[in-house]
Amino acid sequence: VGIIGLGLMGGSLALALRPYCRSICGHDIDSRVIDQALDRGLIDQPIELSGDQVDVLILAAPVIAILDWLDRSPSMFGGEFHVIDLGSTKAQIVAAMRQLPERISPLGGHPMCGKETSGLGAADPDLYRRCLFVLAPLDRTQPATLTLAQDMIAAIGARSLLLDADRHDRLAAAISHVPYLTSLALVDATLRANDDVAWAMAASGFRDSTRLAASDVTMMLDILTSNRAAILESLVRVQSSLHDLIQLVDGNDVTALRDKLIVLQERRRNL
Amino acid sequence: VGIIGLGLMGGSLALALRPYCRSICGHDIDSRVIDQALDRGLIDQPIELSGDQVDVLILAAPVIAILDWLDRSPSMFGGEFHVIDLGSTKAQIVAAMRQLPERISPLGGHPMCGKETSGLGAADPDLYRRCLFVLAPLDRTQPATLTLAQDMIAAIGARSLLLDADRHDRLAAAISHVPYLTSLALVDATLRANDDVAWAMAASGFRDSTRLAASDVTMMLDILTSNRAAILESLVRVQSSLHDLIQLVDGNDVTALRDKLIVLQERRRNL
Numbered sequence: 246v247g248i249i250g251l252g253l254m255g256g257s258l259a260l261a262l263r264p265y266c267r268s269i270c271g272h273d274i275d276s277r278v279i280d281q282a283l284d285r286g287l288i289d290q291p292i293e294l295s296g297d298q299v300d301v302l303i304l305a306a307p308v309i310a311i312l313d314w315l316d317r318s319p320s321m322f323g324g325e326f327h328v329i330d331l332g333s334t335k336a337q338i339v340a341a342m343r344q345l346p347e348r349i350s351p352l353g354g355h356p357m358c359g360k361e362t363s364g365l366g367a368a369d370p371d372l373y374r375r376c377l378f379v380l381a382p383l384d385r386t387q388p389a390t391l392t393l394a395q396d397m398i399a400a401i402g403a404r405s406l407l408l409d410a411d412r413h414d415r416l417a418a419a420i421s422h423v424p425y426l427t428s429l430a431l432v433d434a435t436l437r438a439n440d441d442v443a444w445a446m447a448a449s450g451f452r453d454s455t456r457l458a459a460s461d462v463t464m465m466l467d468i469l470t471s472n473r474a475a476i477l478e479s480l481v482r483v484q485s486s487l488h489d490l491i492q493l494v495d496g497n498d499v500t501a502l503r504d505k506l507i508v509l510q511e512r513r514r515n516l
Numbered sequence: 517v518g519i520i521g522l523g524l525m526g527g528s529l530a531l532a533l534r535p536y537c538r539s540i541c542g543h544d545i546d547s548r549v550i551d552q553a554l555d556r557g558l559i560d561q562p563i564e565l566s567g568d569q570v571d572v573l574i575l576a577a578p579v580i581a582i583l584d585w586l587d588r589s590p591s592m593f594g595g596e597f598h599v600i601d602l603g604s605t606k607a608q609i610v611a612a613m614r615q616l617p618e619r620i621s622p623l624g625g626h627p628m629c630g631k632e633t634s635g636l637g638a639a640d641p642d643l644y645r646r647c648l649f650v651l652a653p654l655d656r657t658q659p660a661t662l663t664l665a666q667d668m669i670a671a672i673g674a675r676s677l678l679l680d681a682d683r684h685d686r687l688a689a690a691i692s693h694v695p696y697l698t699s700l701a702l703v704d705a706t707l708r709a710n711d712d713v714a715w716a717m718a719a720s721g722f723r724d725s726t727r728l729a730a731s732d733v734t735m736m737l738d739i740l741t742s743n744r745a746a747i748l749e750s751l752v753r754v755q756s757s758l759h760d761l762i763q764l765v766d767g768n769d770v771t772a773l774r775d776k777l778i779v780l781q782e783r784r785r786n787l
Binding site for chain 1: 697700709713721725748754760787
């Protein structure tokens with residue numbers, strides 16, 4: 246198994262897959278991270294980037310970097326192999342996977358887990374436990390690749406769900422990318438309020454509501470640019486929901502407001 | 517000490533104050549909660565609601581209920597005493613406190629802590645540890661009342677901060693009440709997206725971003741109605757911040773977007 250990108254996701258995957266693999270090799274744009282991964286025993290060796298042989302290539306990088314690796318991998322890795330990515334958006338990646346030579350069997354993937362912290366230092370073999378791992382197969386994905394991915398997902402304690410790439414991206418916009426933007430807007434608006442006591446007063450409610458604003462910037466920037474259309478569409482729905490709530494608050498119809506709050510409280514509590 | 521309202525806040529305060537009080541009496545609109553508080557030894561006895569003597573009366577209820585208790589307390593409790601409230605908004609409560617007879621020394625308060633769960637069952641003697649406890653003194657607040665409140669706050673492990681009621685309400689709108697509304701809007705918009713897979717895909721990011729939507733409805737309803745003006749003003753700032761972010765995403769100026777994300781990430785990480 247070759248893992249490209251030894252940050253939180255790739256590093257955690259290396260740790261979780263360790264007991265099941267004959268050999269794990271890895272690569273990172275930061276050569277010090279490769280050294281750390283070797284020191285900690287996460288990988289057996291660095292990937293040789295010219296002519297190396299891998300059975301499974303896992304791309305665990307931000308979306309734009311994954312697109313770049315998909316472009317370069319045919320000239321880097323010989324023979325037949327599976328390629329699975331862990332990118333946060335799927336439509337552009339799956340489109341790029343369609344261009345791969347036939348000897349490579351591609352499969353889109355996105356584990357729905359994460360942490361406020363990023364990087365190899367935060368890697369955790371239990372990161373994937375009980376997480377939902379979305380798989381977005383292509384028409385050309387070989388059955389053996391799908392089976393292998395599902396076995397891998399079971400081995401690391403996650404659950405797999407097959408989803409069309411476009412549907413994944415629409416849903417990820419609603420439950421992840423737009424919450425990132427509202428989280429940023431809350432921090433930005435609090436900065437604009439221009440009263441430093443606000444930060445001292447911020448308790449767990451503000452911390453939780455804005456946790457996503459602390460996400461890795463490169464990862465999020467790639468998400469915002471590669472899933473722009475779905476995000477803007479989903480954002481319109483949130484703005485409309487917010488507008489309706491404001492109308493209820495402003496309109497002083499306490500009964501209607503209470504009914505709405507109860508429905509949304511119920512829905513959130515059932516999560 | 518008499519505590520009105522034996523939910524999460526009042527119950528936790530009773531537990532935390534236990535070692536420091538000669539006697540704690542309590543009241544709740546739900547008589548079964550009073551029985552539970554007696555059974556668990558949180559209070560020594562129920563408050564007698566006609567002519568009982570208290571040294572300190574603590575109002576730990578939703579805002580509208582606190583306003584009601586302030587109205588009724590002079591006819592219920594004889595002699596001189598301090599009254600301190602734990603309400604989520606301060607302007608209306610402090611205004612009502614101004615109307616109390618002179619034998620009662622009032623002080624507005626708001627501990628900036630909470631939990632997703634509410635009720636006596638969630639009461640925790642450590643709830644107030646390291647929390648910021650805002651005090652909003654009135655001109656007529658006696659120095660002894662302020663000293664007593666500060667001693668109490670130190671005893672339960674919290675830190676006190678003196679703030680004008682209006683400033684408290686503006687800041688609370690920014691860091692708590694508006695995040696509640698955005699949290700509701702995220703849940704509402706996901707319901708409108710009308711694809712149940714969204715809920716299965718929702719991971720820690722969505723959970724955190726929407727945690728406030730699960731807050732106690734009566735408490736939040738009172739906040740929304742008693743702090744309407746500050747909330748609407750703060751919401752305008754959030755909508756404007758969101759609009760600016762959308763422009764950056766839509767405008768494809770990756771450098772400007774990255775710079776903005778880095779500033780907000782930094783600010784959130786320094787929280």
